[in-house]
Amino acid sequence: MPEEVIRVYDLKKYYGDFPAVKGISFSVKKGEVFGFLGPNGAGKTTTIRMLTGILEPSEGRIEVFGMDVTKNKLKIRERVGIVPEMANPYIDLSAMQNLFLMGRLYGMKKREIKERSLSLLETFKLYNKKDQKVRTFSKGMKQRLSLAMALLPDPELLFLDEPTSGLDVMSARLIKDIIISEQQRGKTIFLNTHNMQDANELCNRxxxxxxxKIVAIDTPEKIKELGAKYNVVEVSFSPFKVNEDFFSGKVKISGNKLNIHTEDVHRTIEEIVEFARREKIKIVTLNVKKPSLEDIFMEIVKENA
Ligand SMILES: Nc1ncnc2c1ncn2[C@@H]1O[C@H](COP(=O)(O)OP(=O)(O)OP(=O)(O)O)[C@@H](O)[C@H]1O
Ligand SMILES: [Mg+2]
Incomplete structure (x- = not known):
């Protein structure tokens, strides 16, 4: 049994009367990339801030490394790296100065800070900018520095709040590659994202x-299986004709095409053929669209709205 690095029991957070997190329970195993996937306002940042001890939970319990977060904030903080939603380097300091500050905070030795910082600046393609004030950095550069700062003390557990949000393809790729290599080095990663592709590519669960509320929790593959019922058969007839009641699946019209939502693709195709024959019309195009993780996500979110 792999060790569980994070355990969350019936966690709740109210902002005043507003319930932002409504009793969630889950655990994250050592060495896992665990994705928290949800639309804007779902409660992802609120949750990550509670997990990292920045925000007090209203109810429930969180254990990190087997310790209660509210009682062991500092002990836990020494072993985790955090990349917050908004990049957090000081803008009046240079990249190197920010890294130094972070290293000192973690009690690292000067020499160790310097060596590791230079190597991280290299990895994050910031070496040439190391002495420049962060004020002059683009969003992507700030975000990369933010991740370099989080990685500086070589933490066992990383919390990343949408680390690739708003970044260009190259910067996003760089950050994703680092997530992959950190996992290969045995690190555990808790990742907030609203990006389905990232979740699919990076996350074990x-x-x-x-x-x-957590509405599904599983491997990306299993979540896709869950969504096998959300097939769409797209068909166009010539001449255009539609009788929505004829089909067992839900029919949506889009331009000159019918999109028939169905669990049973075979049956729907039989119905289409029968409909064409009966109406004496021709099937011009027929497409079976398997749901992407994104479609499934949309359906699951809709079902639980
Ligand atoms: N400090 C606050 N005071 C009051 N309400 C808040 C506060 N912070 C967040 N909320 C509300 O709590 C809910 C969850 O917000 P949260 O920031 O956790 O969402 P999120 O999943 O991180 O969204 P996003 O993808 O946009 O970052 C939202 O409805 C938000 O308006
Ligand atoms: Mg957020």
């Missing part, structure tokens, strides 16, 4: 969160 994904929790889908919506309106403060």
């Amino acid at each position: 994904v929790a889908i969160i919506n309106h403060g």
